[in-house]
Amino acid sequence: MTQSKNRPNLTQTATPYNPENAVLERYQGGARQVEAALCCPTEYEANYLKILPREILEKDYGCGDPSRYVNPGETVVDLGSGAGKICYILAQKVGAEGQVIGVDFNDEMLALARKYQGEIAEKIGYQNTRFVKGKIQDLALDLEKAQAWLTEHPIAEIEQVSHFEAHCDRLRREAPLIPDNSVDVVVSNCVLNLVRPQDKQQLFAEIYRVLKRGGRAVISDIVCDEDPTPEIINDPELWSGCIAGAFREDAFLNMFEEAGFYGIEILTRQSEPWQVVAGIEFRSVTLQAFKGKEGPEWERNQAVIYKGPWKEVLDDDGHIYRRGDRMAVGHKTFQILCDRNGPYHPHVIPVEPYETIPLENAKEFDSQRSTTRHPRETKGLEYRETFTPENSDCCAPENSCG
Template sequence: MSMEFSVIKRYGNAAINHEQNLCCPVEYDTKYLKIIPEEIIEKDYGCGDPLGKIKEGDTVLDLGSGGGKVPYIVSQIVGETGKVIGVDMNDDMLSLAKKYQREIIDTLGYDNVIFHKGKIQNLKLDLNKVDEYIKENPVASLTGFNSINDYIFHLEESFPMIKDNSIDVVISNCVLNLVSTKEKEQLFNEIYRVLKKGGKAVISDIVSNTEVPQELRDDENLWSACYSGAMEEKKFITAFENAGFYGITIDKRMETWTTIKDIDFRSMTVTAYKGKDGACLDKGQSVIYKGPFKHIEDDDDHIYQRGERTYVCEKAFNILKKEPYSQLFDFIEGDEHHISNDDECCASTCNC
C-alpha cells in the first residue's frame, strides 16, 4: 500500500467515524462554531491555529480542507466580500464538507466557500475534471492512457484549478507532513505560485527535532498519523526560504506532542510572505533600526545597527514598511544627495 493510499483510506474512515488519534486537539473561537454542524466539528483533525492573520475581504486557500470546519470559520472572518477555497483529495472528507453547505449558506446569508478535489502539491490540477474525463473515456489502451496525460497537461496549462497570483492568504493545518518527501519542494513552490505579491502563507504543521529515519518513514500508520512525514524544524523553515518567501516568522512553537524512538514531534505555526521579487533601485531612502538588539541582519545580508541610518534600495524600503518588519524601523524618504548614478542598485553590498 502506498503512503498516499494509506492517507486517503485513514482520513476517509475518519470522515465517517471520528478518530481521536489523528494530530492534536485545536480550539477555535466559539463564536465561529455556532453555525457549523457538530458532525463537521468533531471530525476536524488539526494541530494549530493558522487563522490569526486573515482579514475581511481576503481570498483564502485552505490546503487539506478536510470536512470543512476551517473554511466555514474563515468564511465568517473574510465576510461577504471575501472568498474561501478548500482543496482536499479525499472524497469522503469533501462529501462531509459539502453536506451542510446549503444550510450554512442560508444561515450566513452569503455564499463565499468553494471546495475542489485536488492534491495540495499540484494546485493546477482539478481531479474532479480528471475523474469526469476518465468516466467518459475509459482507458483500454496505450492510446487512451496518452490521451488522459494530454488532457491533464491541457487542464494544468489552460485551466489551472488555482491560478497564479490569485490568493491573499494560504493556510494549512497539519497537512503538509502527509505529502511525500520527494514532493515537498514542489508543494512549497505551489504555495508561492498561487499567492499574490504581498500575500502570505500561514502554516501549522507537525515538525520534528531531528531528521525522521527511513524506518519510521516506511511506517504507514505513523505517516497517516502525521508523524513520520514531518519535516525537521530547521528544514521546514528552509523550505520556505528556498521557495522565495521572506519575513519568515515562527508564530507558535508548541511543547512536544509525542516522542517516538527519541524523536520529539510538536506543532509549529509559521508565517511567510511573498513579494521580494523586483529590481533593486536607489531612491535615496533609508531606515533606522530602533532596537532592542545592537544590530540585526536580514535574509539579504543587510546589517542594521541600532540607532544608525542605513540606506536601502527602494524594494527593501517598501518591504520593511510592511509586516512583519514595520514596527522595528523608522523610515526616511529619499535623500537626493545620496542617490546613486547607477539605476540598477543602491550599493555594491546590496544582495536583494
C-alpha cells in the same frame, strides 16, 4: 542556515509503500467515524464555532489554528480542507467581500464539507466558500475535470496514458484549479507533512505560485526536533498519523526560504511535545511567510533605521541592519520593510528623502550594498535650511520637551 542544510533530512527518503494511499485510507475512515488520534489538541476561537454542525467539529483534524491570522476581505485557500472547519471559520472572518477555497482530494471529506454549504451560508447571510478536488502539491490540476475526461475516454491501452497526461497539462494551462498570483493567503492545518517526500519541493513551489505579490502563507503543522528514524518513516500508520512525514523544525523554515519566501516567522510553538516516538519529539508549530521580494531595486535615496533590541540583524538577502544606523536600501526593499501589513514595520523607522526621485528617473540600486546612507543623501547636497525653536512646535504643550 548552513548548518541545517548540511544535515540530512530523512523525511525526503523514499518509502517502500505509497504514503498517499495510507493517508487517503485513514482519512476516509476519519470522515466516516471520529478518530481522536488524528487530532492534536487545539483551541479555536469559540465564537466562530457556534454555527458549525457537530459532525464537522468532530470529524475535522488539525494541530493549530491558522485562521487567527486572516483578515476581512481576503481570498484564502485552505490546503487539505477536510471536513471544512477551518474554511467555515474563515468564511465568517473574511466576510461577504472575501472568498474561501478548500482543496482536498478525499471524496468523502469533500462530500462532508459540501453537505453544509447552504446551511452555513444561510446562517452567516452570504455564500463565500467552495470546495474543490485537487492535490495540494499540484494546485493547477482540477481533479474533477480530469476525472470527467477519463470517464469519457477510459484508458484501455498503455499508449492512451499519454493522451490523458496531455489533457491534464492542458487543464493546468487553460483552466487551472487555482490560478497564478490569485490568492491573498494560503493556510493549512496539519497537512503538509502528509505529502510524499518526493513531492514536497513541488508543494512549496505551488504555495508560492498561487499567492499574490505581498501575499502570505500561514501554516500549522507537525515538526520534530530530530530526523525521524528509517523505522518511523517506513511505518504507514505513523505516516498517516502525522508523524513519519513531519518536518525537522529547522528544515521546515528552510523549505519556505528556498521557495523564495521572506519574513518567515514562527507564530506559535507547542512548549510540550504532542508525541514522543523513539526519543524524538513531535510538536505543533504555526508559521507565517510572505511572497514578493523578487524584482529590480531602484535608487531613490531611501533608508531605514533598525530600532533594536539586537545590535544588528540579517535579512533573507544577506543585508545587515545595525541598530540606530541609517541603512541604505533600494525602493523595493524599502516598501517591504515599511509595509504596515508586512512583518518588519514594527522594527524599523522609515527615512524618506526630502526630494522624491520619480521611479521612472531612478537609477539601479546596488543590491549588494549593506552600508549606511549619509544624511546629505537624504536631505540633498544643497540643503542649507536653518530651523530654530521659534518656528518649531517641538515644545508645545502637546509635544512637551521637559
